[in-house]
Amino acid sequence: MRLSQVLLFGSVVLVLGAAPACSQSGVEPKAAGAVSGVPVEFAEGAQKFTAHCSRCHGVGGVGTNQGPSFLHKVYEPNHHGDVAFQRAAANGVKAHHWQFGDMPKIDAVTSGDVDDIVKYVRWLQKQAGIF
Ligand code: HEC
Numbered sequence: 001m002r003l004s005q006v007l008l009f010g011s012v013v014l015v016l017g018a019a020p021a022c023s024q025s026g027v028e029p030k031a032a033g034a035v036s037g038v039p040v041e042f043a044e045g046a047q048k049f050t051a052h053c054s055r056c057h058g059v060g061g062v063g064t065n066q067g068p069s070f071l072h073k074v075y076e077p078n079h080h081g082d083v084a085f086q087r088a089a090a091n092g093v094k095a096h097h098w099q100f101g102d103m104p105k106i107d108a109v110t111s112g113d114v115d116d117i118v119k120y121v122r123w124l125q126k127q128a129g130i131f
Pocket of ligand 1: 049052053054055056057066067068080084085088089093094095096097098099100101102103104106109114117
């Protein structure tokens with residue numbers, strides 16, 4: 001299943017490789033489901049997100065009753081830039097947008113980990129059409 005997806009995307013990339021304007025969007029899986037179709041370059045961020053953030057923000061960033069979804073306009077790059085993710089992980093967040101309560105700081109992640117996580121979250125947001 002996964003292998004065949006990879007092969008499929010590989011051939012899509014090959015086909016679109018000839019079209020100059022499609023550098024990013026050409027590799028996006030369409031209906032495969034955001035989480036299962038994670039491109040390899042975001043796989044590490046996905047794994048770290050799942051390990052450290054999904055408990056509250058949900059697998060695939062869809063949110064839980066412990067924390068907000070990132071697939072929301074509020075969290076697009078112009079409203080919450082990448083530095084907001086670094087700050088949230090390093091310092092925690094006082095509840096201000098929602099009623100979930102405060103976010104604790106996440107000691108288990110380094111700023112490098114958060115960089116990977118942000119790349120994955122931005123990809124999820126693009127998949128969801130947030131920006
Ligand atoms: C224990 C639950 C919990 C975990 C684990 C958690 N968060 Fe949060 N997070 C929250 C809650 C709750 C909020 C919403 C606070 C508010 O704005 O009301 C939040 C908000 C945020 C925000 C928005 C900050 C802002 O400036 O408004 C970012 C970014 C964020 N989290 C990133 C992360 C990342 C990255 C991880 C994993 C490394 C993570 N969170 C893990 C609960 C959690």
